[in-house]
Amino acid sequence: MQWMEMKKDELEKQYSPSRWSHRMAADDVIKAHVKALKEGTEQARSLAQTLINVPYGDGDGxxxxxxxxxxxxxxxxxxxxxxxxxxxxxxxxxxxxMAVPLIDKDVVVVAVGYTIAPKGDMDLMVSQVRRSVVSVIQQYSHISGLYLCGHSAGAHLAAMVLSTDWSQYSVTPNIKGAFLVSGIFDLLPILSTYVNEPLKMTEEVAVRNSPSQLVPQLKQSSSGCQIVVAVAQNDSPEFRKQSEEYYKALEAAGLNVTMEDVANTDHFSIIEQLVDADYHLTKLLLKMMGKS
Ligand SMILES: N[C@@H](CC(=O)c1ccccc1NC=O)C(=O)O
Incomplete structure (x- = not known):
């Protein structure tokens, strides 16, 4: 069924990732997700050399x-x-x-902060992640390759980075690869759902921030980028469709893109497992960087 034909209930269920996990009840899967991310981050901070709270702009977050x-x-x-x-x-x-298996292979990992809603709006978040990438390459001009990885809303923001007209910026990043994991690439379906309550996007905002509408710009800015669109086997049909349709649009535009349908994962485990060096997507990311 097309999202436009769905009743509000059904649409909101499709856009409630926790309700599609086969592992746990909805509340529990989110609690476990936050716990896994926190513990993994603590572990990484104790093992790696870190620089915490490096500013990439003058704004608060x-x-x-x-x-x-x-x-x-x-x-x-x-x-x-x-x-x-x-x-x-x-x-x-x-x-x-996800830093531990990557730093073990000489990869620097940067975790970007941005101003979430209701304090931040969609235009601000997109502008922030774009500026963070510019700041990183100015800071780390000696690196051999720049890669992006985003999960869920972060995959949306990563796709918006790939779709940037860099002429307004001081440098043009050369992004070699991007992992877009369980992303949303068309924002129109969420406009009428609970997801948009704190975001308060208008249709105009949703259209100008939808990667699905910006494929020609992505082709111009990121033609050399190797893109992986990854989706969880147990993501909702709408989430799976979002990835599939974006993948097809990139493919049709002649981009270097592959689709990964990750078996035995849900919306949360698909990214949590990046703490593990033996996980399929960890190995794929390292392989993309020539580190397998
Ligand atoms: N209502 C959403 C909540 C959600 O997506 C979420 C909540 C807390 C932390 C992360 C979340 N989602 C993806 O990373 C859901 O049903 O999963």
Whole structure:
């Protein structure tokens, strides 16, 4: 069924990721998610050298955390992670969880903070993640490759970074690869749902911030980027459709894109498992960086 034909109840269920987990009840899966991210981030902060709260702008929430490998290697890649949480939950404070297996392979991990709703709105969050990427490449101009990874709302923000007209910025980032995990790429279906209550997006805001509408811009700005669109086997049909349709649009535009339907995962476990070096997506990310 098309989202436009759905009753409000059904649409809100489709856009409630916790209600589709096969592991636990909805409330429990979210609690367990936050706990897993927190514990993973604590572990990473205790093992890695870190720079916490590095400003990338003058705004209040415009700070990022850097997880640094202990290495003398000159071939150092950097992954910027953009957290999820429907643009209204989570923060960079629990977003360093995937750093351990990456720093072990000489990869720098950056967890970006941005101003979630209701304090921040969609235009601000998109502007913040774009500026954070510019700041990182100015700070780390010697790295061998820049990669992006985003989960859920963070995958949306990562796709918006790939779709940036950089002519307004001081530098043009060369993003080699992007992992878009269980993302939302068309914001129109959520306009009438509870998700939009704190966001208060108008249709105009939703359209200009929908990666699905910006594929020609992405092709112009990120033609050399290797894109992985990953979706959980147990994501809702609407979430699965969001990924599938965005993947097809990128593919049709001639971009270097692959689709990963990750078996035995749900909306939350698909990203939580990045703490594990043996997890399929961890290995794929390292392989993309030539580190397998
Ligand atoms: N109402 C949403 C809540 C949600 O998506 C969420 C809540 C807390 C932390 C993260 C979340 N989502 C994705 O990262 C749900 O049903 O899952």
């Amino acid at each position: 415009e700070k990022l955390d850097v997880y640094i490998p202990r290495t003398d290697s000159l071939d150092v890649n950097l992954v910027i992670y953009i957290h999820g949480g429907y643009w209204q939950f989570l923060s960079k404070e629990e977003s360093g969880f």
